[in-house]
Amino acid sequence: MKRQRIRVGFTLVELLVVIAIIGILxxxxxxAVQAAREAARRMRCSNNAKQMALALHTYESAYxxxxxxxxxxxGTSGTAITANTGNIIHNSGRIAGFIALLPYLEQSAMFNNIxxxxxxxxxxxxxxxxxxxxAPWNTVPPSYRCPSDLGVNLGGKNISYAxxxxxxxxxxxxxxxxxxxxxxxxxxxxxIIDGTSNTVGMSEMQNNSITGNGGQFGFTAVxxxxxxxxxxxxxxxxxxxxxxxxxxxxxGSFFRAGTIVFGRRGINWTDGPAAYCAFNTVLPPNSPAxxxxxxxxxxxxxxxxxxxxxxxxxxxSMCDGSVKFVSNSIDxxxxxLAQPAGGPSVYGVWGALGSIGxxxxxxxxx
Numbered sequence: 001m002k003r004q005r006i007r008v009g010f011t012l013v014e015l016l017v018v019i020a021i022i023g024i025l026x027x028x029x030x031x032a033v034q035a036a037r038e039a040a041r042r043m044r045c046s047n048n049a050k051q052m053a054l055a056l057h058t059y060e061s062a063y064x065x066x067x068x069x070x071x072x073x074x075g076t077s078g079t080a081i082t083a084n085t086g087n088i089i090h091n092s093g094r095i096a097g098f099i100a101l102l103p104y105l106e107q108s109a110m111f112n113n114i115x116x117x118x119x120x121x122x123x124x125x126x127x128x129x130x131x132x133x134x135a136p137w138n139t140v141p142p143s144y145r146c147p148s149d150l151g152v153n154l155g156g157k158n159i160s161y162a163x164x165x166x167x168x169x170x171x172x173x174x175x176x177x178x179x180x181x182x183x184x185x186x187x188x189x190x191x192i193i194d195g196t197s198n199t200v201g202m203s204e205m206q207n208n209s210i211t212g213n214g215g216q217f218g219f220t221a222v223x224x225x226x227x228x229x230x231x232x233x234x235x236x237x238x239x240x241x242x243x244x245x246x247x248x249x250x251x252g253s254f255f256r257a258g259t260i261v262f263g264r265r266g267i268n269w270t271d272g273p274a275a276y277c278a279f280n281t282v283l284p285p286n287s288p289a290x291x292x293x294x295x296x297x298x299x300x301x302x303x304x305x306x307x308x309x310x311x312x313x314x315x316x317s318m319c320d321g322s323v324k325f326v327s328n329s330i331d332x333x334x335x336x337l338a339q340p341a342g343g344p345s346v347y348g349v350w351g352a353l354g355s356i357g358x359x360x361x362x363x364x365x366x
Contacts, residue, residue, distance in 0.1 A: 038148065042310050045146040045160075045204070046323050052143065052161065052202055053317035055104035065188050066201075067100040069163045069181035070174075070272030072126060091129045096272040097163060097181060098144060099127075105143050110136065130271030137270045144269055148309040151207025151230075151266065159269035162205040162279040162306065167351035168339045169240045169282060169292075173274040173300045178339075178355040180319065181278065189319075193357045196320035200353045203279055203306035203316040203326070206230070207266040214262040216295050223257035229307050231255070231263040232275065232289035239292040239301055243282045243347075244335035246290035246303045255288075264297040265289065265304075273297045279306045281354025282347050283335065285314040286328050316353075326350070 060066050072095035102111035114136050117125040128134050137157060146160035165172045166179025174183045180192070180201050192199050206229045212219065218234050233249040249259050264275045271277065275297040283305045291299035306326070308314040313327040333348030345351030 038311070041147040042315075045148060045308070045310070046315050046325075048143050048146065048161070049202065049204075049315040049317045049323045050321075051105060052101065053319075053321045053323060055101045056201055056317070056319070057321050058104040059101060060189060063186070065186035066180055067097040068184055068186050069097045069165070069274075069278060070183040071095055071097070071100075072130075072272075073124070090124070091127060091132075093184065094272045095126065095130050096268075096270050096277050098159070098161075098269050098277065102141065105141055107141050110139065110141070127270070130276075131268055137268075140269050146204060146308065149204075149207050150309065157268045157270065158207045159266045159277070160204060160207055160308075161202055162266070162277055162304075163202055164200045164354050165274060165278045165280050165304075166356070167281045167345045167347050167354040168341075169243055169280065169303055170301050170338075172278060172280060172302055172304070173298060175300065178341075178357065179280070180356055183272070187356065191356055192319055194352070194355065197318060197322065198353065199319040199356050200281065200316050200326075201319045203285075204308040204310075204314040205266045205277075205279060205304075206307040206309065208263040213264045213267055213297070218260040218262045221255040221257060221259045221261050224251060224254045226255045226261055227253055228255050228288040229286060231261040232265065232291055232302065232304065234260045234262055234291045234294065234299065236290045236292055239290055239303060241338045242336050243290075243303050246283060246288050249290060250288050262291070262297065271297075274302060274304065275299055279304045281306075281345075281350045281352075282332070282339075284328050284330050284332050284350055285326055319356075326353075 056066055072093045073090040074093040099114060114127050115125050117123045117127060140157060140159060144159045144161055149160040151158055163181035164179040165177040165181055168178050176182060180187050208230045228250045233255060236245055239245055249256055255261055268276055282303050285306045287305040289305055290303045292301035294300060306314045313325050316324050316326045318324060330350045331348035332350045333346050337346045339346055345355050
């Protein structure tokens with residue numbers, strides 16, 4: 001009698017069922033893994049924000065004032081490292097405040113190198129213009145880069161954080177601002193009338209190097225190709241009087257076709273113009289950014305929201321050294337109004353957090 005050989009294995013139906021189950025499990029687990037990774041990146045970003053908050057206070061303890069956002073030596077116009085002897089001894093007064101914080105972020109060697117200049121190359125102590133080509137400008141301290149920021153991962157001089165200029169739209173590049181960080185202005189802690197725990201010092205800024213900077217006149221956006229967090233729209237007439245106009249330049253998550261866009265946010269950590277390294281507390285976090293008029297990155301009237309790759313909001317360094325997570329849905333008051341030079345903020349809780357002297361105390365919940 002012959003023995004019947006029994007074959008052990010999967011039928012086609014069983015194999016398909018197993019593959020389907022594995023696919024479902026991967027589909028369920030992958031978002032959880034991605035969420036866990038983003039949670040870890042957000043925590044590292046929060047740690048960066050904490051380091052900068054503490055660096056601000058250590059600087060203030062040493063100099064009895066907070067650093068200026070934009071400072072340096074001044075002289076004739078032009079690039080600092082040229083044969084023109086009127087230029088080689090100054091940096092156009094546009095060095096970013098991030099340089100001043102270096103010694104308090106364990107970067108004393110880098111700071112000392114910058115302060116030494118390079119006499120052989122005609123570069124005075126403190127360095128050339130922040131946008132000039134100089135070797136010390138090419139290394140960005142790790143604390144200035146958020147691990148979630150896609151733009152900074154491209155390398156270069158990119159940065160993920162910005163300094164608060166307050167709750168105004170007008171004159172934020174070189175004028176007097178209602179926030180902590182202005183041009184050639186070293187604020188004393190006594191000037192923060194609202195209280196250090198109720199005032200934002202620094203926050204996040206999505207790096208815009210993905211788009212290119214737009215040169216002198218910007219570039220024209222093609223329909224649904226440039227995410228509105230990847231630049232700022234220019235030539236928005238009436239922006240200072242009604243910041244809500246900035247919301248009209250977008251089509252979903254993108255700039256509208258035909259919008260003139262600059263991509264200068266965070267592209268150069270050493271350069272001090274507001275477009276490069278500042279934000280204001282007008283539109284809520286992760287809103288579109290706009291400028292009323294101007295060329296290069298020197299626009300004066302701007303709406304520059306804080307922005308990040310984190311879901312739902314941004315990390316913010318408070319002036320008391322703490323770090324808060326600010327929601328995209330934070331109250332912004334009446335965005336159809338212009339902010340007066342004095343008095344409380346018209347832009348709700350978010351505006352109040354950006355001003356230092358409006359006696360408009362607001363608290364971000366823990």
